[in-house]
Amino acid sequence: MTHDHSGTHYDYVVIGCGTIGSMALWQLTEQAPGARILGIERFDRVHTKGSYSGESRLFRVALKEGGIYIPMVQQARRMWLAMNERSGRDIFLPVGAVSVGPADFPTMVQTMAVIEEFGLDHEVLDAAELAERFPVFAAPAPGAAPDTAILDPAGGGIRPELAVAWAQQFALSGGATLWDNTRVLAVEPGPDHTLIRTERGDVTADKVIVATGSWAADIFPDLAAHISVQSIPLTWYLPLDITGFLPENLPIFMRDIVRETGGGTEIWHCYGAPTLDGYSVKISHGDFVGGATTPDGLEALRTGEIPADVVRVFSERTAAFFDGMLDAPVRISLHHDGFTADHAPVLCHVPGTGGAVTVATGMSGNGMKFAPVYGRAAAQLAVDGAAPGLPDAFGYPTAVREPSPAVIPATLH
Ligand SMILES: Cc1cc2nc3c(=O)[nH]c(=O)nc-3n(C[C@H](O)[C@H](O)[C@H](O)COP(=O)(O)OP(=O)(O)OC[C@H]3O[C@@H](n4cnc5c(N)ncnc54)[C@H](O)[C@@H]3O)c2cc1C
Known part of the structure; x- marks a missing residue:
C-alpha cells in the first residue's frame, strides 16, 4: 500500500482498523462525506494477529444477555445483510x-x-x-x-476476515485513506487538534477514534486496570x-x-x-x-x-x-x-479530551456481532458528539465497573 503523506492534517483519524475500527472508518465516510479521513493499522490491512481471525464468529439475536443488547443486535443484523448486498459476498451467513x-x-x-x-x-x-x-x-x-x-x-455466522476487508473497502470507496503496517505510538490531545505520533511520522486530526482492541492500554495505560x-x-x-x-x-x-x-x-x-x-x-x-x-x-x-x-x-x-x-x-x-469486568465494551469519549477522542475497546469476546453498530456509534460520537441509543454502561471506566442488573455479562460468542 502506498503511504500518502502529502497532507498531515485530517478531519478524522481511526487508529486500529480491525473489527470495530474498520466499521468506524466506513461509517465516517457515510456520516461525514467529503471529510479527510485516515485509518492507521499497525499490521497488514487484514492480518492474523487481531481478535477477529479464525474463520467464523457466532451471531445471535436471542441473546440471553437481553436488555440493552437486543435493539443493537437487531440493528446490526440489518447492517450485516446490507454489507452482504453491497459486497456481493456472504459476510453474514443467515443460517440461524x-x-x-x-x-x-x-x-x-x-x-x-x-x-x-x-x-x-x-x-x-x-x-x-x-x-x-x-x-x-x-x-x-x-x-x-x-x-x-x-x-x-435470525441468528447466523459471520466471516470476520471478510467483514474487516469489506468495511475497509467501503471506506476506501468512500474516499478514506488507509495506512497499513504503521504503528501509532501516542495520541496527544491539544487545544487545536490531536497529535498522533506514528512510526512513520506525526499527523494531526480534529477527531480521533481509537479502536486498538487488546492493545488499548498501549495508548491509554489507565485502561490496563479495567481490561x-x-x-x-x-x-x-x-x-x-x-x-x-x-x-x-x-x-x-x-x-x-x-x-x-x-x-x-x-x-x-x-x-x-x-x-x-x-x-x-x-x-x-x-x-x-x-x-x-x-x-x-x-x-x-x-x-x-x-x-x-x-x-x-x-x-x-x-x-x-x-x-x-x-x-x-x-x-x-x-x-x-x-x-471488562461486566463484559460491556468501553465505547465513549475519552474524559478530558473535550470529545476530540473516542475509544472503542473491551469487546469482551462478543464484539463481532455488534461491530457495524459499534462502528457507527463510534463515528457518531466523533462526528455529532453523541450516539443515539448508546448505553451509559459503555462509559469510560474510572473505577472498577460493578456488574449491574441492567447489564448481564455477555458470554464469549
Ligand atoms: C476466538 C474468539 C472467538 C470469538 N467469538 C465471537 C463470536 O462468536 N461472536 C462475537 O460476536 N464475538 C466473538 N468474539 C469477539 C470478537 O471477535 C472481538 O470482540 C472483536 O473482534 C474485537 O474487535 P476489536 O476491534 O476490539 O479488536 P481487533 O479486531 O483486534 O482490532 C484492533 C486493531 O487495532 C490494531 N492496532 C493495535 N494497536 C495499534 C497501534 N498502536 N497502531 C495501529 N493499529 C493498532 C490491531 O492490529 C488490530 O487490527 C470472539 C473473539 C475471539 C478471540
Missing part, C-alpha cells in the same frame, strides 16, 4: 442459531425469558425433534437430563460424513452438558459453526487457555502450542457433544480479546 441443553439449564431459561420479553422469533425442539432435525448432536449420557433446543432463526486481555483457543474437528454439518443442515450452535461426577457437577460448554471449508467443523470449548495475559505475552502464546492435556480434554468433550468426529482436532488456533 441453535442452543442445545437441558430445558432448566440457566442459559436456556434466560434465553427463553428474553425471547418472550422481546417477542423474538423462535422454535423450541424437544429431544426427539432435535434428534430428527439435527442428528449430529450426540445423545446425552445415560441417566442425564434430555436435551431441548431453542432455534433462533484484562485473555487468550481464547479455537479447535476444528473432522467428521467422516460432513452432510449433517453443512450450512444448509446445521445452524451455528452452542451446547451445554451437565455432568455429575464423583467430584460434583461439571458443566461442559461448546460453541461453533457449520463447516465452512467443506471438511472440518469449528467446535470450540468455553475454557480459556493461559488466562489473563498482556498483549506481549499473547504474542508468545500465539506461537506456542496449546498443552496436549488441554487438547485431550477438548477432544473428550467433543465426543460427548457430537457423533462421528475423529478424536483429535485437525486445526487449532489461539486468539485473544480484551475483557
